[in-house]
Amino acid sequence: MTYLTLEERPLPIGSIGTRSSGWWAMLFVIITEGAIFVFLQFSYYYIALQQPPAAAWPPSGPPAMDLSLPSTLILLASSATFWWGEHSIKCGSRLWLTLGLLASLVLGAVFVAIQGLEWSHQHFNYATHIYGSLYFTLTGFHIAHVVVGLVIIAALLAWSLLGYFNGARYAAVSTGGLYWHFVDAVWLTLFFTFYIMPRLR
Amino acid sequence: MVTVADYSRVPEVTPADYGSPLAERLETLWETKPGLIGWFGTVDHKEIGLRYLVTSFAFLILGGIEAAVMRLQLSWHDQTVLTPTQYNELFSMHGVTMIFLYAMPVLSGFSNYLWPLILGSRDMALPRLNAFSYWLYLFSGLFLYAGFIIGAGPNDGWFNYVPYASKPYNPGLNQDFYALGFILFGLSQTVGGINFMVTALRTRAPGMSINRFPMMIWGTLTASAGNLLAIPSVSLAFFMLWTDRQLGTHFYNAPEGGQPLLWQHLFWMFGHPWVYAIVLPAMSMVSDALPVFCRRPLVAQTAVALATVVTMIIGFGVWVHHMFATGLPNLSMSFFNAASLIIVVPSAISVFAWIATIRTGRFVLCTASLFFASFIFLFVIGGVSGFLTAAIPVDWQVTDTYFVVGHIHYVLIGINLFAVMGGIYFWFPKMTGHMLNERLGRWNFWLMFAGFNLGFFPMHIAGLLGMPRRIYTFPDGVGWNIVNLITTLGAYLFAIGFVVLLANVLLSRKHGAVAGPNPWDAAGLEWSVPSPPPPYNFVVIPTVSSRHPLWEDRLRETEGHSSIHEGAVLDADKETLGVSTMDAIPDVILKMPHDSVMPFVLALCITGVFVGLLLLSLVAIGTSLVLGLVAALVWLWPRAELGQRTEAVP
Numbered sequence: 001m002t003y004l005t006l007e008e009r010p011l012p013i014g015s016i017g018t019r020s021s022g023w024w025a026m027l028f029v030i031i032t033e034g035a036i037f038v039f040l041q042f043s044y045y046y047i048a049l050q051q052p053p054a055a056a057w058p059p060s061g062p063p064a065m066d067l068s069l070p071s072t073l074i075l076l077a078s079s080a081t082f083w084w085g086e087h088s089i090k091c092g093s094r095l096w097l098t099l100g101l102l103a104s105l106v107l108g109a110v111f112v113a114i115q116g117l118e119w120s121h122q123h124f125n126y127a128t129h130i131y132g133s134l135y136f137t138l139t140g141f142h143i144a145h146v147v148v149g150l151v152i153i154a155a156l157l158a159w160s161l162l163g164y165f166n167g168a169r170y171a172a173v174s175t176g177g178l179y180w181h182f183v184d185a186v187w188l189t190l191f192f193t194f195y196i197m198p199r200l201r
Numbered sequence: 202m203v204t205v206a207d208y209s210r211v212p213e214v215t216p217a218d219y220g221s222p223l224a225e226r227l228e229t230l231w232e233t234k235p236g237l238i239g240w241f242g243t244v245d246h247k248e249i250g251l252r253y254l255v256t257s258f259a260f261l262i263l264g265g266i267e268a269a270v271m272r273l274q275l276s277w278h279d280q281t282v283l284t285p286t287q288y289n290e291l292f293s294m295h296g297v298t299m300i301f302l303y304a305m306p307v308l309s310g311f312s313n314y315l316w317p318l319i320l321g322s323r324d325m326a327l328p329r330l331n332a333f334s335y336w337l338y339l340f341s342g343l344f345l346y347a348g349f350i351i352g353a354g355p356n357d358g359w360f361n362y363v364p365y366a367s368k369p370y371n372p373g374l375n376q377d378f379y380a381l382g383f384i385l386f387g388l389s390q391t392v393g394g395i396n397f398m399v400t401a402l403r404t405r406a407p408g409m410s411i412n413r414f415p416m417m418i419w420g421t422l423t424a425s426a427g428n429l430l431a432i433p434s435v436s437l438a439f440f441m442l443w444t445d446r447q448l449g450t451h452f453y454n455a456p457e458g459g460q461p462l463l464w465q466h467l468f469w470m471f472g473h474p475w476v477y478a479i480v481l482p483a484m485s486m487v488s489d490a491l492p493v494f495c496r497r498p499l500v501a502q503t504a505v506a507l508a509t510v511v512t513m514i515i516g517f518g519v520w521v522h523h524m525f526a527t528g529l530p531n532l533s534m535s536f537f538n539a540a541s542l543i544i545v546v547p548s549a550i551s552v553f554a555w556i557a558t559i560r561t562g563r564f565v566l567c568t569a570s571l572f573f574a575s576f577i578f579l580f581v582i583g584g585v586s587g588f589l590t591a592a593i594p595v596d597w598q599v600t601d602t603y604f605v606v607g608h609i610h611y612v613l614i615g616i617n618l619f620a621v622m623g624g625i626y627f628w629f630p631k632m633t634g635h636m637l638n639e640r641l642g643r644w645n646f647w648l649m650f651a652g653f654n655l656g657f658f659p660m661h662i663a664g665l666l667g668m669p670r671r672i673y674t675f676p677d678g679v680g681w682n683i684v685n686l687i688t689t690l691g692a693y694l695f696a697i698g699f700v701v702l703l704a705n706v707l708l709s710r711k712h713g714a715v716a717g718p719n720p721w722d723a724a725g726l727e728w729s730v731p732s733p734p735p736p737y738n739f740v741v742i743p744t745v746s747s748r749h750p751l752w753e754d755r756l757r758e759t760e761g762h763s764s765i766h767e768g769a770v771l772d773a774d775k776e777t778l779g780v781s782t783m784d785a786i787p788d789v790i791l792k793m794p795h796d797s798v799m800p801f802v803l804a805l806c807i808t809g810v811f812v813g814l815l816l817l818s819l820v821a822i823g824t825s826l827v828l829g830l831v832a833a834l835v836w837l838w839p840r841a842e843l844g845q846r847t848e849a850v851p
Contacts, residue, residue: 010209011778011790012788012790013210014844015792015844016844019788021399021404022327024398024403025395025399028394028395029395032394032395032429035434036437040437043437047459047463050460127448129458130458132450133451137450159839164847165847168208169208171845172837172845
């Protein structure tokens with residue numbers, strides 16, 4: 001086949017789902033953001049492995065899971081509600097999109113609140129010891145990402161209420177969703193590093 | 202009621218005519234509006250590309266002046282031009298300027314200007330992001346130089362090892378300017394890289410499938426991918442350095458369980474891919490331009506393209522060769538020794554391909570081709586000295602001596618600056634419509650080539666004579682006088698050659714011979730449009746059926762024929778085609794944004810956040826964040842004319 005002439009077929013116009021440049025840009029944002037978390041984790045394990053064998057790691061023992069386990073499930077649920085909202089607008093339901101986004105916003109905010117509670121319960125801060133520096137920096141980077149994600153969801157919610165989206169035009173929702181699912185997936189890696197890994201030793 | 206048909210259209214196909222009413226209509230749609238709003242709000246990739254080029258050359262001149270002062274200090278023993286403190290800041294700022302503020306942005310400038318023209322598109326995929334990237338770059342440069350001017354510039358070399366960069370040993374604001382300024386700079390290169398990725402994958406001429414990419418696409422695409430994965434490493438390292446200094450964390454603080462070597466790992470995990478990122482686009486510029494002066498296509502283009510990608514991949518696995526002297530385990534050093542030797546193979550593939558292109562073609566001697574040919578020569582010298590230091594015993598002998606300084610200058614000036622010089626002589630006619638003066642060009646080339654080799658080759662000898670790098674002076678009687686004097690003389694000769702370029706540019710910009718669309722009889726799509734190109738680039742979107750669209754009649758290597766003179770019109774507002782990633786089959790008509798000052802405003806707000814961090818001012822940080830959020834919302838607010846809302850667009 002040659003590409004000499006354009007085929008005589010209609011092409012969609014404007015911002016259409018995964019054909020929009022914004023969606024592709026978000027894909028690469030995620031790749032570079034993912035690299036940040038890879039290097040954060042590298043720093044954590046590099047330093048953890050260089051501690052003297054006699055020293056306890058983490059210094060105050062494995063952190064409790066009574067807050068973090070529920071909050072993890074809540075964050076995962078927020079991904080599911082987002083997915084449901086995006087799925088609904090593809091089928092043309094603006095109502096379910098709005099409800100899905102609202103649910104994700106609330107669940108995400110609850111996650112941030114629980115994380116804040118967990119932070120305030122720690123008996124150390126970022127300057128107490130190297131574990132404190134790592135713990136607050138890694139979880140802090142993640143919370144910052146969640147907050148950005150919540151701002152994005154709030155904007156999408158407002159735009160949805162303004163009637164900007166329908167079954168053909170929802171590229172902004174897909175783009176925001178990509179980011180939100182990424183932020184949730186990254187949390188699982190941090191959860192593993194901070195809460196599971198010390199228990200495996 | 203909106204029907205689905207309103208969301209789509211069959212593109213109209215007409216002949217291309219740059220004097221037609223259609224061209225006038227496109228001109229009105231695409232031109233940047235005059236006045237301040239237009240100046241701050243332009244999203245034209247050609248304007249942004251030129252700004253990148255001019256700004257990076259301004260930094261190149263600053264870095265050159267810094268070098269000139271240092272060479273005076275080092276021209277003979279016991280000179281007193283500079284105090285040790287001044288020298289520390291000068292050599293650090295020289296490195297930061299050349300490696301960060303010049304070497305990558307100058308290539309971004311070429312790519313920004315040329316990519317849409319090479320790809321057969323009307324702009325980069327994300328024009329506002331493009332402007333955003335430039336403003337962030339400019340502000341990061343100003344941020345770093347603000348520190349330098351008030352005497353608080355970086356003072357620990359461009360790779361900035363802890364603990365000397367830590368607060369107890371470096372209490373001033375110097376390191377805070379560097380740490381925060383670099384993160385800002387990294388942000389600009391990251392958003393620029395994202396734009397290159399999306400542009401290469403999505404906005405090309407129909408038919409420009411992945412096997413038909415011009416080499417310049419491969420080079421910058423590879424470098425951008427590398428940057429997206431590497432920059433986070435050093436941005437994080439600088440962030441942790443800043444929190445260590447200002448908030449009391451312990452990442453690099455050994456007594457509290459931190460690790461000074463963590464800095465070196467994070468820095469070089471970025472640093473080594475980065476040195477490939479600042480040479481691969483330059484190499485690919487030569488791969489595209491050198492064959493034009495050999496009157497034949499590049500030899501083994503596929504192999505060279507693959508070599509480009511492979512170099513970057515292996516480039517992520519060689520960082521420890523910068524750390525051979527830090528006492529790492531032998532096993533890991535052996536691995537990195539081997540990887541550093543292997544990376545020579547893809548580089549050699551490119552070198553042999555260029556040599557074969559010259560050997561089997563008809564070489565046309567002119568300033569541009571002289572720069573490209575000498576680039577190969579300098580690349581081989583820089584490559585061989587790199588190959589030598591990849592071996593651990595040699596590295597132990599010459600590490601932290603002037604041998605390494607000689608190596609880095611052969612690599613960065615040889616592979617980056619000489620390619621850029623050739624690129625200027627080659628693409629200047631496209632950018633301005635005028636040829637650069639050839640007689641001045643020959644003076645320019647021979648002065649720079651002679652000055653460079655005279656100045657920088659002796660650095661290898663100084664290194665073998667045991668002269669350490671980063672010393673502000675040296676005593677008499679150690680045998681370093683003559684070699685340093687020669688280096689200083691060569692460096693000044695080199696600088697004079699560079700001044701000839703500036704004179705040539707100023708002279709030829711208006712008064713040079715008129716170029717016409719294709720003065721070199723080259724093969725790329727950028728030579729099919731007028732010089733300088735109109736704001737909309739292509740009056741109709743071309744269709745491509747080979748790697749050398751303008752040489753098809755002569756090469757006869759494909760059955761089909763590219764369609765330059767007929768193509769899709771796309772004149773309902775600013776539009777261009779989006780295509781499938783691999784095969785470049787059109788799949789969407791993209792609506793392109795008009796000028797917007799929001800990228801400028803957002804870049805200003807983000808800079809405000811960094812100024813707030815520098816001054817530890819929560820008010821400045823908070824205000825900048827809120828204003829930035831507003832700017833981002835205005836920028837990203839869904840618009841009907843961009844086809845982002847339910848309303849149908851024409």
